Amino acid sequence: MTDGNSNLPLVWALVDRKTEVFTELSDRVWETPETCYMETQSAAAHREMLEAQGFAITENIAGIPTALMGEAGSGGPVIAILGEYDALAGLSQRAGVATHDPLTAGANGHGCGHNLLGSASLLAATAIKDWLEQTGTPGRVRYYGCPAEEGGAAKAFMVRDGAFSDVDIAISWHPSNFAGVQRETSLANCRIDFTFTGRAAHAAAVPELGRSALDAVELMSVGVNYMREHMPSDCRIHYAILDTGGISPNVVQAHAKVRYVIRAPELQGLFALIERVKKVAEGAALMTETKMESVTLAGVSNLIVNTPLMDAMQDIWDSMGAPAFDTHDVAFAEQIRSTLSPEDIAASWAQERLEPRDIPLADFVLPAHNEVRQMGGSTDVADVSWVVPTVQAYGATLAIGTQLHTWQVVAQGQSPLAHKGMVSVAKAMAATGLAALQSEPLREAAWADLKRRLKGQEYKSPIPVSAEPPIAAMTTK
Known part of the structure; x- marks a missing residue:
């Protein structure tokens, strides 16, 4: 006792x-x-x-x-x-x-x-x-x-x-x-918002002038789905689209935002997986000629x-x-x-x-x-x-x-x-x-x-030093 x-x-x-x-x-x-x-x-x-x-x-x-x-x-x-x-x-x-x-x-x-x-x-x-x-x-x-x-x-x-x-x-x-x-x-995880910015245009009259941020979000989803076959089986990736760029399909969506949760059994594996997801986001932006910004909202260790x-x-x-x-x-x-x-x-x-x-x-x-x-x-x-x-x-x-x-x-x-x-x-x-x-x-x-x-590892926060508690951002639907 x-x-x-x-x-x-x-x-x-x-x-x-x-x-x-x-x-x-x-x-x-x-x-x-x-x-x-x-x-x-x-x-x-x-x-x-x-x-x-x-x-x-x-x-x-x-x-x-x-x-x-x-x-x-x-x-x-x-x-x-x-x-x-x-x-x-x-x-x-x-x-x-x-x-x-x-x-x-x-x-x-x-x-x-x-x-x-x-x-x-x-x-x-x-x-x-x-x-x-x-x-x-x-x-x-x-x-x-x-x-x-x-x-x-x-x-x-x-x-x-x-x-x-x-x-x-x-x-x-x-x-x-x-x-x-x-x-x-438990699983280490990180929450990241990926925001894509494109250019609006009339989707029928001059679609060639538009650059769809929503396309970028969808292509990122396709890329991550293909990546799942080539990552450790005990890792997890989830997502939710926060902003689809509006309700008018006849307008090329100039903005869109998706939130990803990335999980791995240990911190080192998490950091590596985060970089791979970011590369997929960069690729989606390159394919659609949009701009991509990522913001880390939160992260936890194993x-x-x-x-x-x-x-x-x-x-x-x-x-x-x-x-x-x-x-x-x-x-x-x-x-x-x-x-x-x-x-x-x-x-x-x-x-x-x-x-x-x-x-x-x-x-x-x-x-x-x-x-x-x-x-x-x-x-x-x-x-x-x-x-x-x-x-x-x-x-x-x-x-x-x-x-x-x-x-x-x-x-x-x-x-x-x-x-x-x-x-x-x-x-x-x-x-x-x-x-x-x-x-x-x-x-x-x-x-x-x-x-x-x-085993000699120092604690490294999964949250970037520059990140602040996402008090406002976490209320975004």
Whole structure:
């Protein structure tokens, strides 16, 4: 058992003492879903809670109005608990019902459960703060309120700005079908806008005078599609056309814009793939005699896992066990599962390499294993993991089979089962933070593991030095 486990009952009691107010915070954020860099109400709610709980507050981190940090304690090591509160576009949904029923058609919704994520993280940080005060132990705990995880890479800007330069250990979590330790790495990615500028002309009378920016976008798409055969199979490229140049087909489109997301398992592979995509864009501009400009909006690194911290958190989960769901939770989860396909349910078990069971909610903690697996998505927690030993938990807040970024996640976001999962993972994070605070050998082992995994690589931000947080650009549709 890890040092600090003797204090588990106390820190868990400190979490329980404030469960109600943090559940209310989660529900409040659920009710005001805001997307990438626009989380003004959600950030304000977290700021109010930090102030009410007695944290010293720093705002506007890395020049981001919705990024903030609360600190408590003095001296000793610094433990960071990372929270998020951004939502997703187009996922509005009424809470507590197992039918697709948007509150407002086309509006935002918390389809990744970040209302729970931020609240549980702040609850864990508060429990550590209260423990430090009660015991008089040297040490500091910080809650980082991080916006724009969904595509905005706010943490990457925060890392680049030095916001984590004196942190000893970082801890975070994510809503899931299961409870336990997250043992997967993630894909590095970069978001780039390619803008093409041509020349308008009458498309019938004098088409030879026009130079179509829309043609350039389409030719870029063709080029990237052909490139997919000749790039590593574990890389991914996605795109969305933001500006087609207008609605008049009889006018040669003088402007067009496309946004690309480029992903690779590691940073070096990402940088190489970015250059290849840029060459395709340059070729499209050359073929159409248009001008091309590329602007990097955001980028994140691949996640670096940490074995000592994962093992410490596993001990804690095994001591604590899965959330205690009741019959009402099970009944609602069954209703949600009736809206899911057999493939949805099978995928959830397969992602964790588990033998499927016919249960609606996880009644167990994910078992320990030594295999570092690759998850399909990306996260800006990864950039923190390059500069600070980082560990993440999964919290069982969803019926088994629920896929992230769906209306079913939003429907469960204010449910008692989600609240139970949120409180459970807050206890796991608080206890892990406490173990790291009390154990210098654990901190030293975590740093040694990070250095071993980096193999001498220095952190190189996937975001250009000149790039600023794309607060305005990320609102472009």
